[in-house]
Amino acid sequence: MAYGGYGGFGGGNMQQLMKQAQAMQRKMQEAQEQIAESEVTGSAAGGLVEITLTGNKQPVSVTIKPEAVDPDDVEMLEDMVLAALNDACKQADELSKEILGPLGGAAGLL
16 A cells, blocks of 8 residues: 655645744744743732743742841841732733643744
8 A cells, every 4th residue: 555755645745734834933933922022910919029020930020028137037028029020920821821832832842
């Protein structure tokens, strides 16, 4: 039984698969650009500390309200900054999942 070229897929089918792969790669690049251009803000202690990141987790800004600063309790401020950073990272992950959607599983293939 003969199957045509390319391991039995036939020339036409292989070309179609390549077109689909290229289209998926374009969609993935567009999604990654959208993520990089987006911003998320994580907060802690009711907004006393806020950290803004791009969707791909690049720092944009840190805001600390004066009432969050207690010279006698620097550790508390450090904890708030860390909590805000963790919140922003979680939001960036959720944004990536939302934007990539069904492409997320294909990310490792491209």
